[in-house]
Amino acid sequence: MRVDVQGLTVRYGDVTAINDMSFSLSGNKIYGLLGRNGSGKTSLMSALAGYRKPSGSVQLDGLPVFENAAAMRRVCLVRHTADAADKGDKVAYVLDHGAAWRDTWDNDYALKLADLFKIGLKTKVGELSLGQRSALGVVIGLASRSPLTMLDESHLGMDTPTRYAFYDALLHDFMEHPRTIVISTHLIEELSSLLEEVLIIDDGRLVLQEEADVLRSRGTEVTGNASDVDEFTAGLTVLSEKSLGRTKAAMVYGALEDEQLVRARQLGLELGPIALQDLFVHLTEPVGGKR
Known part of the structure; x- marks a missing residue:
């Protein structure tokens, strides 16, 4: 599913959550x-799901999503817990409800995921732990097989082994059933290997939209003799530095020119990639103490 956003603005009273944002997802x-x-992030995903009338344009495959029942049936938004489910409902009822609303729903897959995450079908939603409620949201999102599936911090309540099981299930199912999946997360490094393209937003504005590998190439860790590292990084944007004895490691932002790569070899410096999370922190760093 193609997503096209033009001039999107979302306000809550005097607060502007999304400010004139435009982008496309292929x-x-x-x-x-x-x-x-x-x-x-959440305001943007809510607008993409058609939960509120947009100021601007939000189109899915060329059609507006707001008040478009056919489009909304092809979209699934899951927040950090299965918040659409009543606490008194049993898990089996919640899954049946998902099947009733989604033409693309795969019930066999939903039952398989429920078993993977150890969610009892006869258990009431209100009796589930926080991690199980998060897992139930993931079950709904993945089993929906919606052409546009959005997971808004849906994995935060899970423990580490369960999160890793979720990542494996997500990648495997995406490979078998390609679709547009948007994940918002603070656990950037855990998910970074899954991400093909990254959108970074800050203060309601789009900071950048970039292929993940291209974004990673913008940062380099420079390691070697401290004085040589200082010479090499002079005039570059240095994100952080660490020293141990005479050895120093500096993270720099920005593509390196061929002559800089030659100079690094001459100085005996080691160059390596830096984490996507470190680039994210730099790109959203407050300027002058203000955001």
């Missing part, structure tokens, strides 16, 4: 939606 990719708390 589809059949796993997108990472990254932003600090309060950056507008």
Whole structure:
């Protein structure tokens, strides 16, 4: 499913959550939606799901999503818990409800995931632990097989082994059933290997949209003799530095020119990639103490 957003603005009274945002998602990719708390991630996903009338344009495959029942049936938005489910409902009822609303729903897969995450079908939603409620949301999102599936911090309540089981299930199912998947997360490094393209938003604005591998190539860790590292990084954007004795490691932002690569070899410096999370922190760093 292709997603086109033009001039999107979302306001809550005097607060502007999304400010004149425009971008397109070509589809059949796993997108990472990254932003600090309060950056507008949830408001953006709600607009993409047609939960509110947009100021601007939100189109899915060329058609507006708001008040378009056919389009909304092809979209699934899951927040950090299965918050659409009544606490008194049994898990089996919640899954039946998902099947009733989604033409693309795969019930066999939903039952398989429920077993994987150890969610009892006869258990009431209110009796589930936080991690199980998060897992139930993931079950709904993946089993929906919706052409546009959005997971808004849906994995946060899970423990580490369960999160890793979720990541494996997500990648395996995406490979078999490609679709447009958007994931918002603060656990950037855990998910970074899954992300094909990244959108970073800050203070309601789009900071960048980039293929994940291209974004990673913008940062380099420079390691070697401290004085040589200082010479090499002079004039570059240095994100951070660490020293141990005479050895120093500096993370720099920005593509290196051929002559800089030659100079690094001459100085005996080691060059390596830096984490996507470190680039995210740099790109959303407050300027002059203000956001």
